[in-house]
Amino acid sequence: MDFPWLRxxxxxxxxxxxxxxxxxASVARDLLGARLVSTIHGERVVGVIVETEAYMGAxxxxxxxxxxxxxxxxxxxxxxxxxxxxxYRIYGMHWCLNxxxxxxxxxxxxxxxxxxxxxxxxxxxxxxxxxxxVASGPGRLCVALGVTDELYGHDFALPPLQILPGWPxxxxxxxxxxxxxxxxxxDWPLRxxxxxxxxxxxxxxxxxxxxxxxR
DNA sequence: GGTCGGATCATCT
DNA sequence: GATGATCCGACCG
Numbered sequence: 001m002d003f004p005w006l007r008x009x010x011x012x013x014x015x016x017x018x019x020x021x022x023x024x025a026s027v028a029r030d031l032l033g034a035r036l037v038s039t040i041h042g043e044r045v046v047g048v049i050v051e052t053e054a055y056m057g058a059x060x061x062x063x064x065x066x067x068x069x070x071x072x073x074x075x076x077x078x079x080x081x082x083x084x085x086x087x088y089r090i091y092g093m094h095w096c097l098n099x100x101x102x103x104x105x106x107x108x109x110x111x112x113x114x115x116x117x118x119x120x121x122x123x124x125x126x127x128x129x130x131x132x133x134v135a136s137g138p139g140r141l142c143v144a145l146g147v148t149d150e151l152y153g154h155d156f157a158l159p160p161l162q163i164l165p166g167w168p169x170x171x172x173x174x175x176x177x178x179x180x181x182x183x184x185x186x187d188w189p190l191r192x193x194x195x196x197x198x199x200x201x202x203x204x205x206x207x208x209x210x211x212x213x214x215r
Numbered sequence: 216g217g218t219c220g221g222a223t224c225a226t227c228t
Numbered sequence: 229g230a231t232g233a234t235c236c237g238a239c240c241g
Binding site for chain 3: 053054062063064088090091092093094096098111113131137138139140179180181182183
């Protein structure tokens, strides 16, 4: 098997190299409000990214690429060029989708945690067993989009899974907090989410109501 | 509405 | 052999 994205090639879209080649926290923040378009298995599904987490690379103890473990077969995509997918399985049953960022070789990635559905709600709902199409949580997001490890290393500039960054949301709509579910570096404020928005995880909070502003 | 425990396995030590 | 960037259904109030 050949992995051209491991050889430091440019992505199909130079803008993506520029956008995703930036430091991970900036990318995680600016991905809020961006559209994620999946045409996996011929079903078109679109959502607005409303929650992300940044994982900072070797110096981040919560990262899969922390110095302690370094480069492994699982995390090899993180060490490749930016704008590619890092997909992994967690708890033996859920897929999680990340976008690699930063310079080629620097293992940074943004975990995509939640989407507010924009199109294809019927498909998303069906894939989730008739439940709400709202993709709140990284595992649900992958189910709703049809993402599995088939997409490992995929270039987000290309179908069947594309990220269409827009103008960054105004600061007033963006909140930060510690990352969810991590034990190491739990207080690092690297989770970014849209204020008061449907789909966003609320540890200890009330149920979500509003939809994402500023579409 | 909120909390709790079980499911389930690739990956790394 | 232990661990985990989670989800869901059951149960409680």
